[in-house]
Amino acid sequence: MNTALILFAHGARDPEWARPLRRVEAAIRQRVTSVAVELAFLEFLTPTLTDSVAKMAAEGVEKIAVLPMFIAAGGHLKRELPEMIERLRAIYPDIEFVQYGAIGEHERVIQAIATASLEVAGLPLA
Template identity: 70%
Template sequence: MTTALILFAHGARDPEWANPMRRVQAVIRQRMTTVPVELAFLEFMAPTLTDCAAGLIAQGADKIVVMPMFVARGGHLKKETPEMLAALRASYPHVEFSLGNAIGEHELVVQAMATAALEVAGL
């Protein structure tokens, strides 16, 4: 089974907005050189989740983990993303799709944000 990872971010009109997400992608690629890692966007930017998944499947992925690069689980992750994954599963029934929790809800990230906020505040 070939597993691929899609970092799924919101997107923005300003192309520089994606720079931190591209840095995360680069770090993961350095750590996991045999795992395809792509960055997809919900809106305003390309590629979309659908386009990204199609490209990975064309390259041989038969398991795709979608990691939401969102601070918290709101409407996009509760409604739209499951609908997108349902459509992908219907289009590619031979591919296993899984959806992670919002990255910002992971305890490691919560602790890192708290540490950064205290450091920036000089506390």
């Protein structure tokens, strides 16, 4: 199936905010060349989720995996994002949408944050 990934991030007034997420996007693109990957934002920055989905729909994507680039899940992921995806499903009934959990809840990310924290604070990595 023709799948695409949307890295869904909060966004901020400062456009530099998106830099680490562009590095994530680049790291994924380096590793999967056959899958469309796009960074989209909840607010302040563009493209929005709706923009990205419209572009992917025009390209004939059949499945969109929405991956929240959030440290943790609060109201944005528990309420707003499901509602946004419901509206997109109504507009694009032929596309399968899958919403995943906050990437910060993934064990691999938790361990990396713990290790990076010890590294930057100059503490021994016991």
